[in-house]
Amino acid sequence: MGKPILEVKDLRVSFKMYAGEVQAVRGVSFTVEKGEVLAIVGESGCGKSVTAQTIMRLIPSPPSVIKPGSSILFDGKHDIAKMTESQMEHVRGNDIGMIFQDPMTSLNPTKTVGAQISEGILKHTKATKAEALQRSAELLTLVGMSNAQERIYQYPHELSGGMRQRVMIALSLACNPKLLIADEPTTALDVTIQAQIMDLLRDIQKKTDTSIILITHDLGVVAEMAHKIIVMYAGKVVETGTLNDIFYNPKHPYTWGLLRSVPRLDSDKNRELDSIPGTPPDLYKPPVGCAFAARCPYAMQICKEVDPEHFDIDGKGHSAACWLNHPDAPKVELPVGIGRGAHG
Template identity: 60%
Template sequence: MEKILDIKDLRVSFHTYAGEVQSVRGISFHLNKGETLAVVGESGCGKTVTAKAIMRLLPEPMPAEIKEGSKIEFDGNSVLDMDEKDLRELRGADISMIFQDPMTSLNPTMTIGKQISESLIIHRGMSKDEAMKEAIKMLDLVNIPNADKRAYQYPHEFSGGMRQRAMIAIALACNPKILIADEPTTALDVTIQAQIMDLIGDLQEKLGTAVILVTHDLGVVADVADRIQVMYAGQIIERGNVDEIFYNPQHPYTWALLQSVPRLDTKNKDVLYALNGTPPDLIKPPVGCPFAARCEYCMGICREAMPEVTVVSDTHEVSCWLKHSMAPEIEVPKVLKRGEE
């Protein structure tokens, strides 16, 4: 498959009164045309910072800083070398983003139709009338009823699910090559979550857009992602296709994420799994594995040195000392296996 986005050794820091927070610490990955890549991890692991760095939406050079040596290439062009004019053309037209909270991302003083029209006027050179007609079509495409009337309403007149659909319409108005969806189902009830994910999948098929799905919920990505990469403390600790991550996970943190998802066969009085401890302080990141302090399988070497990347298969990699040839054998906890759904 052809790469559309290539990221190498991305490092992002934030300069605060307490010191330099190393939010993203040397991650590398790629995105192929038309595929869905899920970035999974708990709050604070660097998922959203990575997404915003791709579009250069971080407050640079202060307090955010993308470190020298980082590389972000879109269609062979360096995003980090683009000037403001190039970035304006990139954002919306080539790469669009659905932000986490639509209520704070939408402009409360502008109608929904006008907010969609803006990008069409800027990137596709449409007149105001043409842009509004196209905006109504986009609202209809994302299954908002009475789109011709809703286009002239304000964000506060929309429900949470409809605001999220409006955000998707804005993001897809110019038919971008990449859509970054940052927690697109946060604060929505389960039925609306399913509708939003189905909608993104349907639009992806129709438009051929590549998707980066940022989420903390593995349940959300199970049916939509092609590949999954698990982040922890600013690093990618495991990556693989959906079957490999769900049915053959290799990292203790991935095991913890899978065990924390409630199962349908859980009995009424069963205790739900909880991961103890807190993520490390990224002002002073640990020398060894960042998960060592919370890992029940931690060995001495885990605290002393970063684990090497172990290739499990052509599409599956993990960074864990348990995969070393000299590591002791352990009993892997029971995680979801094929046929047990």
């Protein structure tokens, strides 16, 4: 696809608290190509949102600390990890846009929708107020809102949840960013509106060729949109691959657990949805071996003693940090209803 628009290398982010240091992100690396949709999935507390907000440099420091050696290379030349706040002001909203989880708390209740969308346009371009307001109406039309000329004079509380999320998407697209980060954009919405928002993001991506990082805990949400998926657990990437790799040939037991928690139309109607037993590890003091070992039904002694490196699966970018992929590991069959064959 060419040179990546974003390269994250060995990203480590900690929070220094009274009780100690929370190692929220522990050596995360990935790339996003131009026009690509990358999904970052995992349960709550795995480090997805911290990773996304660190890319935007939105996490206050202190208490957060980006550890030495971390690199966030944007557009091949800017290391976001080393940028000052004044430099980041030129990046946020202009080169990188972000859609937040809850539009009701992310939008300013005292300003009209048009004024909030116009703010970024006025800051990063030479547009007049009238031109910025007209651009705001055009963006609202782009994201599927009717009567856009009237909507720009309304306040967030006058809109439904789905409409507010469309405003957030319009706001993030105001300056034609090269990269869009969507942090669980459908969390607070009902299922029907979720589908509409995902369809909208897919259409916008195709029309504008914008790269998108989609943060979610729901693999079902990304099934029709993502080109590449990374699965996070306890602040680390445990598996990465294409959409087909993760859905049809997953190689990490945590990914299996996530997949078995998603309802499928083609599965046995009497099969109960699985849950992953136990709780994530305490990141004040991460475990020595594999962080998932305590919850994994396939854990071996080595899993509890040595943290696995990523094993290359196919030589085409699919990898998983699981000792079951070692040539000497016992063969394990994929759980019923997952993938298309045996693991190993």
